[in-house]
Amino acid sequence: MRFGKLELVAVLLCAVVMMPPEVSATRWTVGANQGWTTNVNYTVWAKDKHFYNGDWLFFVYDRNQMNVLEVNETNYDSCNSDNPMHNWTTGAGRDVVPLNVTRKYYFISGKGFCYGGIKVAINVENLPPPPSASPINTSSDSSTSSSYRGHMVVPVVFAIAAVWDSFLRPYW
Numbered sequence: 001m002r003f004g005k006l007e008l009v010a011v012l013l014c015a016v017v018m019m020p021p022e023v024s025a026t027r028w029t030v031g032a033n034q035g036w037t038t039n040v041n042y043t044v045w046a047k048d049k050h051f052y053n054g055d056w057l058f059f060v061y062d063r064n065q066m067n068v069l070e071v072n073e074t075n076y077d078s079c080n081s082d083n084p085m086h087n088w089t090t091g092a093g094r095d096v097v098p099l100n101v102t103r104k105y106y107f108i109s110g111k112g113f114c115y116g117g118i119k120v121a122i123n124v125e126n127l128p129p130p131p132s133a134s135p136i137n138t139s140s141d142s143s144t145s146s147s148y149r150g151h152m153v154v155p156v157v158f159a160i161a162a163v164w165d166s167f168l169r170p171y172w
Contacts, residue, residue, distance in 0.1 A: 025054040027096075030120060036061035036068065036109065042120035051124045055099045057107075063093030066109045066118065070097070073106055076119060081110030099124045 028049065031040045036059045059068045069084035088095045088107075099105065102124050109118035 025056060026052070027056040027058050029058045029060060030107075031060075035059070036066060036118060038113065038116050038118060041117065046120055046122060051099055051122050052127050053100060053102050053124055054127075055124070057097040057099060057105075057122065059088070059095045059097070059107075061093050061109070063089075063091060065111065066093075066113055067111065068095050068097070069108050069110050071106050071108055073104070073121075076106035076108060076121060079108060079114035079119065081108060081114065084110075102126050 028051065030036050031042065031045055034040050061068070067087065067089040069081050070086040070088060071081065071084050075081070075083070088097050097105075097107075099122065105122040105124060107120050107122070108114040
């Protein structure tokens with residue numbers, strides 16, 4: 001079965017109309033332009049941010065001095081780096097951590113830097129649901145007709161395409 005240009009346009013139009021809205025993850029550079037270093041208050045940095053499931057943390061630091069360790073809350077509070085849950089340090093000083101579970105994450109820098117404040121706690125949430133549509137006011141005729149108009153767009157496009165195709169098919 002061979003598709004003509006009109007069928008291809010109709011299929012593409014339907015795909016665009018039915019395409020769900022894009023949801024993108026955010027890559028957060030920890031400490032913003034200062035990175036993962038001393039003299040940054042990471043509690044203040046994280047305070048007004050919303051971290052969602054699917055986001056990423058990007059740690060930029062001096063690879064010869066610091067590291068990125070994920071620890072539990074007790075080890076976070078005491079700056080204990082002896083038994084990390086995960087060592088995210090890759091050796092390049094540019095480490096990416098996926099936030100793919102809805103929970104609280106705790107990160108510290110070992111080698112004594114945690115005591116200087118190089119630690120951050122991140123609370124990861126699920127994305128909020130999309131806003132619900134406002135109810136349709138059925139008391140006026142204009143809102144009812146606009147409601148029907150919105151539901152008629154796709155069928156009307158298909159009807160026009162079918163009529164167009166039936167008139168042009170004999171000439172191809």
